[in-house]
Amino acid sequence: xxxxxxxxxxxxxxxxxxxxxxxxxxxxxxxxxxxxxxxxxxxxxxxxxxxxxxxxxxxxxxxxxxxxxxxxxxxxxxxxxxxxxxxxxxxxxxxxxxxxxxxxxxxxxxxxxxxxxxxxxxxxxxxxxxxxxxxxxxxxxxxxxxxxxxxxxxxxxxxxxxxxxxxxxxxxxxxxxxxxxxxxxxxxxxxxxxxxxxxxxxxxxxxxxxxxxxxxxxxxxxxxxxxxxxxxxxxxxxxxxxxxxxxxxxxxxxxxxxxxxxxxxxxxxxxxxxxxxxxxxx
Amino acid sequence: xxxxxxxxxxxxxxxxxxxxxxxxxxxxxxxxxxxxxxxxxxxxxxxxxxxxxxxxxxxxxxxxxxxxxxxxxxxxxxxxxxxxxxxxxxxxxxxxxxxxxxxxxxxxxxxxxxxxxxxxxxxxxxxxxxxxxxxxxxxxxxxxxxxxxxxxxxxxxxxxxxxxxxxxxxxxxxxxxxxxxxxxxxxxxxxxxxxxxxxxxxxxxxxxxxxxxxxxxxxxxxxxxxxxxxxxxxxxxxxxxxxxxxxxxxxxxxxxxxxxxxxxxxxxxxxxxxxxxxxxxx
Numbered sequence: 292x293x294x295x296x297x298x299x300x301x302x303x304x305x306x307x308x309x310x311x312x313x314x315x316x317x318x319x320x321x322x323x324x325x326x327x328x329x330x331x332x333x334x335x336x337x338x339x340x341x342x343x344x345x346x347x348x349x350x351x352x353x354x355x356x357x358x359x360x361x362x363x364x365x366x367x368x369x370x371x372x373x374x375x376x377x378x379x380x381x382x383x384x385x386x387x388x389x390x391x392x393x394x395x396x397x398x399x400x401x402x403x404x405x406x407x408x409x410x411x412x413x414x415x416x417x418x419x420x421x422x423x424x425x426x427x428x429x430x431x432x433x434x435x436x437x438x439x440x441x442x443x444x445x446x447x448x449x450x451x452x453x454x455x456x457x458x459x460x461x462x463x464x465x466x467x468x469x470x471x472x473x474x475x476x477x478x479x480x481x482x483x484x485x486x487x488x489x490x491x492x493x494x495x496x497x498x499x500x501x502x503x504x505x506x507x508x509x510x511x512x513x514x515x516x517x518x519x520x521x522x523x524x525x526x527x528x529x530x531x532x533x534x535x536x537x538x539x540x541x542x543x544x545x546x547x548x549x550x551x552x553x554x555x556x557x558x559x560x561x562x563x564x565x566x567x568x569x570x571x572x573x
Numbered sequence: 574x575x576x577x578x579x580x581x582x583x584x585x586x587x588x589x590x591x592x593x594x595x596x597x598x599x600x601x602x603x604x605x606x607x608x609x610x611x612x613x614x615x616x617x618x619x620x621x622x623x624x625x626x627x628x629x630x631x632x633x634x635x636x637x638x639x640x641x642x643x644x645x646x647x648x649x650x651x652x653x654x655x656x657x658x659x660x661x662x663x664x665x666x667x668x669x670x671x672x673x674x675x676x677x678x679x680x681x682x683x684x685x686x687x688x689x690x691x692x693x694x695x696x697x698x699x700x701x702x703x704x705x706x707x708x709x710x711x712x713x714x715x716x717x718x719x720x721x722x723x724x725x726x727x728x729x730x731x732x733x734x735x736x737x738x739x740x741x742x743x744x745x746x747x748x749x750x751x752x753x754x755x756x757x758x759x760x761x762x763x764x765x766x767x768x769x770x771x772x773x774x775x776x777x778x779x780x781x782x783x784x785x786x787x788x789x790x791x792x793x794x795x796x797x798x799x800x801x802x803x804x805x806x807x808x809x810x811x812x813x814x815x816x817x818x819x820x821x822x823x824x825x826x827x828x829x830x831x832x833x834x835x836x837x838x839x840x841x842x843x844x845x846x847x848x849x850x851x852x853x854x855x
Contacts, residue, residue, distance in 0.1 A: 296589045296606060304582035324578060328614045332607060 292538040295554040298340045299331050305478075306347050312364070313355035326350040341506030341532045348477055348505075359476035361450075368403050368451030368479065369488050375417045379458050382421055391430055393462035394547060396421055398566045400455025401448060401530050401549040417455075426550075426565030433525070433545055433570070440466060440524035446500070446507050446537075447472045448530030448548075450481045453489035456529065460494045468494065469523070471516060474501040480532070506536030531555050537571075544571045574820040577836040580622040581613050587760075588629050594646070595637035608632040623788025623814045630759055630787075641758035643732075650685050650733030650761065651770050657699045661740050664703055673712055675744035676829060678703055680848045682737025683730060683812050683831040699737075708832075708847030715807070715827055715852070722748060722806035728782070728789050728819075729754045730812030730830075732763045735771035738811065742776045750776065751805065753798060756783040762814070788818030813837050819853075826853045 306327035310320040330346045337343045351360055359365075379396050386392035399421045437443065443466050447453060460468045470491050473480045481489070486497045501513030507528070509517055520526065526544045528537055534546050538558060546569045550556035556563045588609035592602040612628045619625045633642055641647075661678050668674035681703045719725065725748050729735060742750045752773050755762045763771070768779045783795030789810070791799055802808065808826045810819055816828050820840060828851045832838035838845045 296592075296602060297586075299606060299610075300582045300586035300589060303585055304579075307578045307582060310578075320578060324581060325614060328581075328610050332610045 292339055292535040292555070292558060294334050294337060294340050294343065297552065297554055298343070299334060301552070302340070302343055302347055303327055303331060305344065306351065309348060309351045309360050309478075310355070313351055313357040313360035319354050322354045323350050326354070338508065338510075339506065339536050341504040341536045342508055344506075344532075345477060345504035361476070361479040365450035365479050365481075365485055368449070369454065369485060372400070372403060372451040372454035372489070376454055376458070378418060379421070379455065382418060383458060383462065388462060390434065390462065391425075391428065392421075393459045394428070394430065394433075394568050395423075395425060395566065397452075397456050397459035397529070398425070398547050398549060398568065400452035401547075401551075403449055403451035403455075423566060425568055426561040427559070428568045429545065429570040430568065433568070436525050437463070437466065442519075442523045443468045443525045443527065444519060444523035445470050445495070446526065446528045446533045447481045447486065448533060449479050450485040450489070451479075452529065453481045453486055453491055457490055457494060460491070464494065468496070469519060470495040470497050471500045471507075471519075472497060473503065473505070474499045474513070475503050477503060478505040478532075480505050504532075504536070506532035508536045509540070534559075540571070541573045543573055545569070546571060574621055574817040574837070574840060576616050576619060576622050576625065579834065579836055580625070581616060583834070584622070584625055584629055585609055585613060587626065588633065591630060591633045591642050591760075592637070595633055595639040595642035601636050604636050605632050608636070620790065620792075621788065621818050623786040623818045624790055626788075626814075627759060627786035643758070643761040647732035647761050647763075647767055650731070651736065651767060654682070654685060654733040654736035654771070658736055658740070660700060661703070661737065664700060665740060665744065670744060672716065672744065673707075673710065674703075675741045676710070676712065676715075676850050677705075677707065677848065679734075679738050679741035679811070680707070680829050680831060680850065682734035683829075683833075685731055685733035685737075705848060707850055708843040709841070710850045711827065711852040712850065715850070718807050719745070719748065724801075724805045725750045725807045725809065726801055726805035727752050727777070728808065728810045728815045729763045729768065730815060731761050732767040732771070733761075734811065735763045735768055735773055739772055739776060742773070746776065750778070751801060752777040752779050753782045753789075753801075754779060755785065755787070756781045756795070757785050759785060760787040760814075762787050786814075786818070788814035790818045791822070816841075822853070823855045825855055827851070828853060 306323055310323040327347050383392055447470055472486045473482050476482055491497055500516040502511050528544050528546050530548050537544055548567055550559055550561050550565050550567055553563055559567050561567055588605055592605040609629050665674055729752055754768045755764050758764055765781055773779055782798040784793050810826050810828050812830050819826055830849050832841055832843050832847050832849055835845055841849050843849055
């Protein structure tokens with residue numbers, strides 16, 4: 292997905308916020324802002340918004356020497372999500388364990404995005420959000436596809452959302468699910484460590500995509516991941532960052548997310564805040 | 574008020590938004606964004622956020638050759654505000670024309686701020702907002718002060734808000750009220766033209782502050798205004814822009830606004846979204 296002008300102030304806001312998470316030193320925060328302004332002025336050199344975000348968060352890490360500024364937030368979100376897990380299982384049970392609602396729970400997990408809001412009450416709104424229907428849901432195609440699928444690859448997104456994804460993966464059992472996480476800490480995205488903390492090792496094979504951006508930029512992924520990406524029978528891509536980096540990719544992908552900003556909503560032909568499960572064809 | 578790091582992405586967002594109001598040409602929009610990034614990287618050279626905003630909106634005007642990008646929005650907001658005017662008068666009548674509620678109506682007008690939200694339903698929410706109490710209200714001091722005041726100076730803010738201010742000025746009658754507007758079009762702020770369209774010439778003397786920023790930067794105001802500013806018995810300053818530029822000024826000012834962002838709220842010691850009527854002493 293092309294970088295929209297709207298991405299630029301949004302990423303700068305992220306830089307301000309991340310710099311505060313990593314340090315209280317205003318001089319260092321200012322250095323990060325100056326470097327971010329410089330990076331943003333070269334936005335045309337980047338392939339997509341997650342690519343830009345990578346360099347901005349690298350600047351945060353470089354200036355603060357904090358490798359994982361979002362660690363505290365990730366821990367908090369996983370803890371909150373785990374506390375909602377039994378209620379999500381009960382919700383799905385009441386919906387007769389239908390695949391539609393398992394997908395919807397996973398999409399609902401996408402509200403746990405500290406990059407967008409630090410103050411969301413996960414417990415309070417998860418069930419209310421889960422009850423809302425998808426704006427677009429290509430479930431018919433998907434049901435056909437998974438019938439004979441041997442390997443389903445899920446591209447993970449935020450920490451905490453991982454726990455909601457566990458509900459979906461348990462619903463897909465006994466299918467072989469591979470869950471891909473980021474190669475290193477970036478934003479509040481899940482890495483191997485957060486995926487294991489979320490209990491995903493109990494129901495899926497966790498692999499690292501090798502990617503160091505808050506998305507899946509194939510040129511920045513490791514070769515094992517890229518091979519699996521092209522060979523998996525079904526690929527489910529979670530969240531906006533993965534969508535922004537794979538929206539024009541050359542294989543079939545099911546995008547599962549909440550459309551949080553106008554640009555993503557426009558491209559997906561839905562309204563802002565709609566939940567989406569949409570098939571992309573190569 | 575010092576420029577906060579949070580002002581920087583917020584002003585960049587304003588640049589994106591204003592550039593779209595002024596042109597559909599993406600190349601010109603991009604030039605504005607590049608120039609804005611450059612201006613923002615020199616934020617330390619500016620005295621306050623409205624000072625920075627001035628240069629950013631100058632870039633919009635320079636690149637698009639549109640002198641008043643917000644003209645359409647200003648017209649729309651004045652029209653909407655005028656349609657609410659009879660209901661505001663009735664509301665005040667039901668409140669026995671108390672000064673507290675006249676001030677509150679004027680503060681409520683501060684929600685008409687297209688810079689922050691383009692899609693506010695003025696009609697729908699004006700009365701509901703007017704009913705809310707102030708978070709802080711230094712009305713006791715104010716009532717004493719205006720008893721013997723000969724001249725009350727009001728520093729205007731946005732177009733449309735002007736109509737709400739008319740209700741306050743009519744309540745202050747027969748006091749002599751001077752209403753100051755910006756020296757030239759900047760953001761959605763009222764200039765002489767919008768003040769007259771709002772009917773303020775019927776109840777006040779309208780003057781130009783001469784200021785070309787969305788605030789009152791005394792160094793950029795004309796000498797007549799500055800003289801009046803220091804000699805008026807009472808000064809009421811409307812909105813965040815005037816507050817940001819006068820928060821440390823060397824005369825007594827009553828700040829009347831809605832605290833729309835965290836930085837302003839913090840300095841005023843209120844919560845975000847609180848309505849404020851606060852005396853500043855020199």
